[in-house]
Amino acid sequence: MSAKSLTISSRALLQLVNRAAKHGSRHGRSAVERRPSVRSYYGTAKVSCASTDPVWTVDLRSDTVTKPGPAMRQAMAEAQVGDDVFGEDPTVNELQRQAADIFGMEAALFVPSGTMSNLIAVMVHCRERGDEMIVGDLSHLHIYEQGGSAQLAGVHSTTVATLPDGTFDLGQLESKIRHGYPDAHYPRSRLICVENTHNIQGGRVLPLSFLRELRSMADRYGLAVHMDGARVMNAAVAQGVPPPVILQHCHTVSVCLSKGLGAPVGTMLAGPKDFIQRAVRARKALGGGIRQAGILAAAGTLALTKMVGRLEEDHRNAKAFAQALLECDPPLYQVDKAAVETNILRFSLRDPLLTPAEFCRRMAEVDEGEVRALGRGVRVLMFPHVGGSVRAVWHLDVTEEDTQLAIQKLHLVAQQHVEERHRAQ
Numbered sequence: 001m002s003a004k005s006l007t008i009s010s011r012a013l014l015q016l017v018n019r020a021a022k023h024g025s026r027h028g029r030s031a032v033e034r035r036p037s038v039r040s041y042y043g044t045a046k047v048s049c050a051s052t053d054p055v056w057t058v059d060l061r062s063d064t065v066t067k068p069g070p071a072m073r074q075a076m077a078e079a080q081v082g083d084d085v086f087g088e089d090p091t092v093n094e095l096q097r098q099a100a101d102i103f104g105m106e107a108a109l110f111v112p113s114g115t116m117s118n119l120i121a122v123m124v125h126c127r128e129r130g131d132e133m134i135v136g137d138l139s140h141l142h143i144y145e146q147g148g149s150a151q152l153a154g155v156h157s158t159t160v161a162t163l164p165d166g167t168f169d170l171g172q173l174e175s176k177i178r179h180g181y182p183d184a185h186y187p188r189s190r191l192i193c194v195e196n197t198h199n200i201q202g203g204r205v206l207p208l209s210f211l212r213e214l215r216s217m218a219d220r221y222g223l224a225v226h227m228d229g230a231r232v233m234n235a236a237v238a239q240g241v242p243p244p245v246i247l248q249h250c251h252t253v254s255v256c257l258s259k260g261l262g263a264p265v266g267t268m269l270a271g272p273k274d275f276i277q278r279a280v281r282a283r284k285a286l287g288g289g290i291r292q293a294g295i296l297a298a299a300g301t302l303a304l305t306k307m308v309g310r311l312e313e314d315h316r317n318a319k320a321f322a323q324a325l326l327e328c329d330p331p332l333y334q335v336d337k338a339a340v341e342t343n344i345l346r347f348s349l350r351d352p353l354l355t356p357a358e359f360c361r362r363m364a365e366v367d368e369g370e371v372r373a374l375g376r377g378v379r380v381l382m383f384p385h386v387g388g389s390v391r392a393v394w395h396l397d398v399t400e401e402d403t404q405l406a407i408q409k410l411h412l413v414a415q416q417h418v419e420e421r422h423r424a425q
Helices: 010-025 070-077 090-103 114-125 170-176 208-221 232-239 243-247 273-285 294-306 311-327 356-364 368-374 400-424
Strands: 055-059 107-111 131-136 156-160 188-195 224-228 252-256 267-271 344-349 377-381 383-385 389-393
Touching: 055 400, 070 294, 090 107, 090 243, 090 252, 090 267, 090 294, 107 114, 107 273, 107 294, 114 188, 114 224, 114 252, 114 267, 114 273, 156 170, 170 208, 188 208, 208 224, 208 243, 232 243, 232 252, 232 311, 267 273, 311 344, 311 400, 344 356, 356 377, 356 383, 356 389, 356 400, 368 377, 377 400
Parallel strands: 055 377, 131 156, 131 188, 188 224, 224 252
Antiparallel strands: 107 267, 252 267, 344 389, 383 389
């Protein structure tokens, strides 16, 4: 299907759908009666994308849903391996060397997940139980990682308010730094954590000026700076700079390989050599020592060296979708287009009678009329998100054509909603 074939107006499309639905109702059971469950962000219900029906799925739930392609699978199958716990896996060692070079760090460590990588960083920077880190109140590390820093590392967290652009007020940050050590009443400030790009705030890129001032303050008080850079390669592409330009303002960074870069598993933790030496011990204690890990590292090498340049496609598609939200007639959607900087998009609904959960259900639902009108149904999977918003995330498995199909679907849902409101009046 070409983009040109998608120019049918939403009103005409709705009329075709309605006529087809009436026609189908006279012939018994609907051709498509599936109603996939829609889960809240990081919920537990699952949506099956497998079907023999003429249904096309555009999965915008997360960039974690990507699947390795043939080249990546071949690299994994042919990887040279050894015992990585003994430091003898050549593919892992080469990935770690390449990652350190790409990030401008002294050393790097392959870790199974981003959550483990962040936890290792906290454990190494905060060496004593009862030490304290300062984090944004909307950060992934604070919200979505089960409080592992307290639960497993014995590290206390204090928060600063996350601003809409993912930064926080440096004056407020400074006020949270403890000055009473070794007074027995207080924890000891050790670490400041930032997130780039910022997930909850819609993939926002931290300004370099903010990072520069933050590092200056951290140095002044003898604190370390760790970046949860799960999507820092998106930030580098968006800012048009090499990763070290961003990461020079941090002591350590965690970079995910299994989001937009497309590997099935893995995160790189990078920093000074002595930090990584201690990180190896923490990784082992957390169960992250994998023996023949080169099979996974081979995918990570391809992700880190071949997949960064294409991230711009995801950014472009997200911005096209944002523009379509603004241009939708009827005007059901609200979005700050200037805030769409990378591959994550948050938007809201103008009509309070249409909840984010219901909207996501409708986008994921396909009825017989839609199939008859278009020759296929389109299921667009998204999450209800924080603050009454909807989140959509672009990745390597979502093409420009997929984006246009998703745009057609959101126009259809808007038109159907308005028609339903009119009939109810």
